[in-house]
Amino acid sequence: MSAVPRYLLSVYGPAEPTEFGAYPSQEAMLQAFADTRAFNERLQRDGHLVFADGLEPATTATTVDGQGEKTALTDGPYLETKEHLGGFWVIEAADLDVALALAAEGSKACRGTVEVRPFRTEESVRALLAS
Amino acid sequence: MTGCTVEQAITRVHHEEWARVVAGLARRFSDLDVAEEATAEAFAAAAERWPREGVPPNPGGWLATTATRKAIDRLRRESQREAKHQAARIVYDSPPEPTGPVEDDRLRLVFTCCHPALAMEARVALTLRLLGGLTVPEIARAFLVQETTMARRITRAKAKIKAAHIPYRVPSADDIRERLAGVLAVVYLVFNEGYLASEGDEPVRVDLTDEAIRLGRLLRTLLPDGGEVAGLLALMLLTDARRPARVSRTGELVTLAEQDRGAWDRTLIAEGNALVRERLEAVAAGGDPPGRYQLQAAINAVHTNAPSARDTDWSTIVALYDHLMQLDPSPIVRLNRAVAVAEVDGPGVGLAEIDRLAEVLDAYHAFHAARADLLRRLGRGGESRAAYDRAISLAGNPAERAYLTRRRDQLAG
Known part of the structure; x- marks a missing residue:
């Protein structure tokens, strides 16, 4: 358990975004982008940031299944839901309390609900293999 | 030996x-x-x-x-x-060196078991297992679920704590008030599940009330300065003190007004009163204003100190409910306040207040039971009967159903 725990912070947004993405107006969009940028800089400065980015709308996704003899391609996201992954952060945090506090800040900055999920660790993979 | x-x-x-x-x-x-x-x-x-x-x-x-x-x-x-x-060599964490003042490990365990990232039912189950030492079958029985369901619930919660790195630590000063409120809510839920058993055949499940009080005492030992910790313990003690008089020999609920006050447990009342007094003095000396548990404990102390329902200081109870409503303006608090108002200003005034809650509390048996009682006192027998019928159909507790049925059947006409 020597490595710092990593978490995926995912933000969900509407499947059919407006012309301003998930935001009601252009000002709101620009403000959210600015706040998110500032939040990302803070993550970077405090040594939490591993990676962060936003995604194009889910309508641009292609789903691939390469398990069969012939690869199957489907236009669109894997799950048909009302909300889709819109962006995410991968962060390092000492524990869940730290990750949750950062997620709350990120949620406020990007104007979205954030799901916090831990990554597997070397230790948990080992336990999985042993079970 | x-x-x-x-x-x-x-x-x-x-x-x-x-x-x-x-x-x-x-x-x-x-x-x-x-x-x-x-x-x-x-x-x-x-x-x-x-x-x-x-x-x-x-x-x-x-x-x-x-x-x-x-x-x-x-x-x-x-x-x-x-x-x-795998050839991988396992490396155990060496125990972290204590940095601050020595903390009781049990307090860390309390905050881990009651972590807000866990579902309420998971917090309750973990708290009873890891802090209370109840077995999985005991906890399953207490919550009327299958043993395998309860075992899975506990296993899943422990797995989340481990995988998500929920810390084993007492929260920082900034967070402790909110986090402690979450811990107290878990303990009070266990108590109420025992005291107001909403399902099953037993009117009171002593295993749960006893366990909640034990947890309350443990928290009091760990956090002797916590006003709400003292308040919750006092509230549970003063409520539990009335348990011997609360269900009749025939298995019927006995309301506060009709209880044999001589059967109340004076030792528990004395302990609860001492805690309430301690908090009153602390607040008077400039401590934090009382929270919801301290106010509810004070309300219960007024009841347990009264020689009879008639000789109860209902005005003080209404004043305490007014205070409580500022912290928690929930319909249930308003309902309880209205019942006290009926004692001070008469059943008509109480009923008018209760009727304002009709929409939100329509599915709550105690709302209809309180209405039925006030309608009865106002001589509105037909409406009272209808309200009793509704209360009986919604009440899950067998002793409460028995009481409500008898009251309904006593209505003239």
């Missing part, structure tokens, strides 16, 4: 030491699973050996040592098993 006294000694030591042993192991091995199972094994060893060998002079120390040995054995076995799959 006879078998009986050893058994009693084991029960007592179980109450006193279980949480301490689990908490100590959890810190040392950073693993709740290991802590729980090693502790259970140590108690099983005690149950087997103490009747033969006698109770050791320091039972807590014996259990902690035995449990630590069991935990190390277990980790060794696991690391050997893992070694077969």
Whole structure:
């Protein structure tokens, strides 16, 4: 358990975004982008940031299944839901309390609900293999 | 030493030491699973050996040592098993060096079990298992779910704590008030589930009320300055003190007004009153204003100090509810306040207040029971009967149903 725990912070947004993405107006969009940028800089400065980015709308996704003899391609996201992954952060945090506090800040900055999920660790993979 | 006294000694030591042993192991091995199972094994060893060998002079120390040995054995076995799959060498966390003032490990365990990232039912189950030392079958029975369901709930919660790295730590000063409120909510939920058993055949489930009070006492030991901690313990004691008078011999609920006050437990009342007094003095001396548990405890103290329902200081109760409504303007608090208002200003005034809650509380049996009673007192028999019918159909507690049925059937006409 020597490595710092990593978490995926995912933000969900509407499947059919407006012309301003998930935001009601252009000002709101620009403000959210600015706040998110500032939040990302803070993550970077405090040594939490591993990676962060936003995604194009889910309508641009292609789903691939390469398990069969012939690869199957489907236009669109894997799950048909009302909300889709819109962006995410991968962060390092000492524990869940730290990750949750950062997620709350990120949620406020990007104007979205954030799901916090831990990554597997070397230790948990080992336990999985042993079970 | 006879078998009986050893058994009693084991029960007592179980109450006193279980949480301490689990908490100590959890810190040392950073693993709740290991802590729980090693502790259970140590108690099983005690149950087997103490009747033969006698109770050791320091039972807590014996259990902690035995449990630590069991935990190390277990980790060794696991690391050997893992070694077969992978050559990776397991590295155990060395216990973190204490940095601040020495904290009771049990307090860390409290905050981990009641972490807000866990669902409420998971918090309750973990708290009863890891702090209360109840077995999985006992907890399953208390919440009327299958044993496998409860076992899965606990396993899943422990797995989340481990995978998500929920910390084993007392929250920082900034967060502690909010987090502590969450802990107290878990304990009070356990108490109410016992006291107001909403399902099943038993009107009061003493196993749960006793356990909640035990947890309340533990929190009081760990956080002696916590006003709401004292308030919750006082509230539970003053409520539980009335338990002997609360259900009649025929299994019917007895309301506060009709209870035999001589049957109330004076020892619990004295203890609860002392806590309420302590808080009143602390608040008067400039401490934090009272929270919801302290106010509810104060309301209960007014009841337990009154010689009869008639001679109760209802104005003070209304004033306390006014205060409570500022903190928690929920319909249930408003309902309780309206019942007290009816005692001060008459049933008509109380009924008018209650009727304002009709929409939000329509599915709540106590709303209809309170209405039925006030309508009866106002001589509106037909409406009262309808309200009793509704209350009976919604009440889950058998003693309460029996009481409501009798009151309905006593209505003239």
